[in-house]
Amino acid sequence: MxxxxxxxxxxxxxxxxxxxxxxxxxxxxxxxxxxxxxxxxxxxxxxxxxxxxxxxxxxxxxxxxxxxxxxxxxxxxxxxxxxxxxxxxxxxxxxxxxxxxxxxxxxxxxxxxxxxxxxxxxFNRYYGSALIPACERGHVETVRLLANTQGFPIDHINRLGWTALLEAIILGDGSARYQEIVQILIAAGCDISLPDGEGVTPLQHAKRANQTAIVKLLKEAASQKAK
Missing domain, CATH: 1.25.40.20 (Ankyrin repeat-containing domain)
Incomplete structure (x- = not known):
């Protein structure tokens, strides 16, 4: 060899x-x-x-x-x-x-x-972020953390055509914790005007669900934005 x-x-x-x-x-x-x-x-x-x-x-x-x-x-x-x-x-x-x-x-x-x-x-199998299901399930402190994390896509839209704000309204029950989640998202700068895939806005969804406190929050946010 x-x-x-x-x-x-x-x-x-x-x-x-x-x-x-x-x-x-x-x-x-x-x-x-x-x-x-x-x-x-x-x-x-x-x-x-x-x-x-x-x-x-x-x-x-x-x-x-x-x-x-x-x-x-x-x-x-x-x-x-x-x-x-x-x-x-x-x-x-x-x-x-x-x-x-x-x-x-x-x-x-x-x-x-x-x-x-x-x-x-x-993203998850619904093309959702970590924030969107947290909003759905009412995890207030998790929402607070993610919504205020620099660079986090607070207005990301999942496969259903929903943002975190829409998820909180559509799948939430309008109770105190969901009101707080909406407040957190608004304060963090989410776009309150982004509609779902059918063109229905967060405000319209809140009205349909008779979530009066959230309707008030959204109207106040829109009014502040208009100034």
Whole structure:
């Protein structure tokens, strides 16, 4: 065997994956996944420190961080983020840790994700932002945080043709918390005139739903804008 052939053979051997190493890594990833699901912080940290991939996914393409977020395991989420977990990684339903935290009103997690690379151009399966479902579900403090985050697309329109303001009015019940959400959005500079896909404005929707307090808020905002 000449030197060139020997070099090629050795190079191939070096670049071929080691089956034993690959199996061991898969076992580590699987163990990490189970540790996150069971909220075993110490075990998860051991696996991460040993080199297990922090962006491991389950069979539904859920990331470890999304699993922790869905389970409301804040300390586990902190650990994963500290090891470089992607806060925008989406599963097969287009859910991400950041989007899910917004939809479920996990404001402290949102703060963590905002400080660690949360993107505002990643949307859920309804082409919605983290803010829109927060408005629908009445998560006041989450709305306050996102609406006042620099650069957040407060007037983003989802696949239904609704903004965050429209979502709060159409799917809200006009109660005190929805009134507060509308106030927050107005104060943050949302466009109160943006209609839905059929041309119906937030004010018209509020009138139809007999949300008198919100009608008053919108009229006052329009009056201030006209000055």
């Amino acid at each position: 000449n030197i060139f052939v020997l070099f090629v053979v050795l190079n191939l051997l070096h670049t071929q994956p080691n089956p034993l190493k690959t199996t061991e890594m898969k076992q580590e990833q699987s163990a990490l996944l189970e540790a996150v699901k069971q909220n075993k912080l110490q075990l998860a940290e051991e696996k991460l420190n040993a080199g297990a991939d922090v962006n491991t996914r389950d069979e539904n393409q859920r990331s470890l961080l999304l699993i922790a977020t869905q389970a409301r395991h804040f300390e586990m989420a902190q650990l994963l983020v500290a090891h470089g977990a992607d806060v925008n990684q989406q599963d097969n339903q287009l859910a991400s840790p950041f989007l899910h935290a917004g939809a479920t009103g996990q404001t402290e997690l949102l703060k963590l994700f905002l400080a660690n690379g949360a993107r505002f151009d990643v």
